[in-house]
Amino acid sequence: MSLHDKIIGRLGFGSAPLGNMFRDIGEEEAAATVQSAWDQGIRYFDTAPLYGAGLSEQRLGRALTHLPRDAYTLSTKVGRLVSEALDTQPRNGPFTDGLKNKILTDYSADATLRSIDASLERLKTDRLDIVFVHDIAKDAHGDEWIEHFNVARTGAFRTLTRLREEGVIKAWGLGVNRVEPCELTLDLSEAQPDGFLLAGRYSLLDHDQPLQRLFTKAREHNAEFVVGGPYSSGVLVGGKHFEYQPAAQAMLDKVAHIQEIARQYQVDIKAAALQFVLANPLVAAVIPGASRPSRIAEDVAAVEAQVPDGFWQAMRDQGFIASQAPVPSKF
Numbered sequence: 001m002s003l004h005d006k007i008i009g010r011l012g013f014g015s016a017p018l019g020n021m022f023r024d025i026g027e028e029e030a031a032a033t034v035q036s037a038w039d040q041g042i043r044y045f046d047t048a049p050l051y052g053a054g055l056s057e058q059r060l061g062r063a064l065t066h067l068p069r070d071a072y073t074l075s076t077k078v079g080r081l082v083s084e085a086l087d088t089q090p091r092n093g094p095f096t097d098g099l100k101n102k103i104l105t106d107y108s109a110d111a112t113l114r115s116i117d118a119s120l121e122r123l124k125t126d127r128l129d130i131v132f133v134h135d136i137a138k139d140a141h142g143d144e145w146i147e148h149f150n151v152a153r154t155g156a157f158r159t160l161t162r163l164r165e166e167g168v169i170k171a172w173g174l175g176v177n178r179v180e181p182c183e184l185t186l187d188l189s190e191a192q193p194d195g196f197l198l199a200g201r202y203s204l205l206d207h208d209q210p211l212q213r214l215f216t217k218a219r220e221h222n223a224e225f226v227v228g229g230p231y232s233s234g235v236l237v238g239g240k241h242f243e244y245q246p247a248a249q250a251m252l253d254k255v256a257h258i259q260e261i262a263r264q265y266q267v268d269i270k271a272a273a274l275q276f277v278l279a280n281p282l283v284a285a286v287i288p289g290a291s292r293p294s295r296i297a298e299d300v301a302a303v304e305a306q307v308p309d310g311f312w313q314a315m316r317d318q319g320f321i322a323s324q325a326p327v328p329s330k331f
Contacts, residue, residue, distance in 0.1 A: 003195040003224040003284035012044030013037045017291035018059045019052020020097035034063035036293035048077040052098025061123035077134035078115040107152035132175030199228030271305035279326045
């Protein structure tokens with residue numbers, strides 16, 4: 001089990017912004033952004049029903065439908081289903097400008113199959129490569145998350161394992177913002193995930209938690225990671241959100257210190273962010289999100305940019321990079 005050999009390319013496209021995450025984007029801009037990703041050589045696309053209540057999947061499906069299916073890797077998620085019923089109350093959170101369909105939570109076997117079928121229809125494709133069990137963690141469900149986890153253990157986990165064994169999908173895992181459900185899944189004797197989409201927990205700005213236990217345990221189980229949110233919801237690269245919420249002043253101050261070190265060494269902060277993530281051998285791919293075509297070219301250039309060893313040394317010396325975290329160059 002691993003993700004490296006199941007994903008085409010190490011720089012992917014996180015399509016949450018296509019669901020109108022934080023801003024309402026037009027259809028032409030959404031399509032142009034996906035086309036730009038393709039033109040720049042990106043061949044891994046990740047999405048989810050939750051992103052704009054199906055809007056991200058719809059837009060991604062329309063943009064990819066004319067491209068050769070065998071030439072790219074496609075992943076989506078189960079557990080957060082799009083209902084035909086509409087929300088009648090104003091919505092909070094990052095997808096207030098998405099479609100108005102209600103989102104249901106169901107990690108059962110039947111819901112997993114229904115979710116996959118609906119995703120295939122929205123994505124206009126006949127198959128998925130990777131399926132992640134979405135948001136099965138405390139940040140999404142509060143203290144009830146363990147109850148949802150137990151439903152997934154006997155429902156989604158077993159269903160996705162069977163689909164992998166039958167060759168319907170290539171891999172499965174969890175798509176979460178927290179390390180605890182990943183650790184719990186690896187402890188299960190009956191669950192053998194290929195890896196995890198871990199968003200926001202392994203970034204230049206915030207990476208201590210997975211280094212403490214999760215990565216060691218994952219290595220023992222030959223499980224790997226797709227890293228989402230390498231820019232920490234945008235705050236690392238000039239945005240104002242961290243963990244999908246307005247960033248606290250302390251976090252903004254931390255970012256300012258990191259950006260100052262980057263300026264001293266003439267380093268593009270995007271280059272530092274992406275190359276830090278990809279330096280870890282357990283990371284199969286990183287999937288920054290984008291809603292503008294120009295952002296894709298920036299990400300591609302950032303992966304190839306030169307970052308001097310002195311930058312990494314300064315970051316470590318000032319306590320912004322943990323001692324056990326791999327960096328692109330040894331010094």
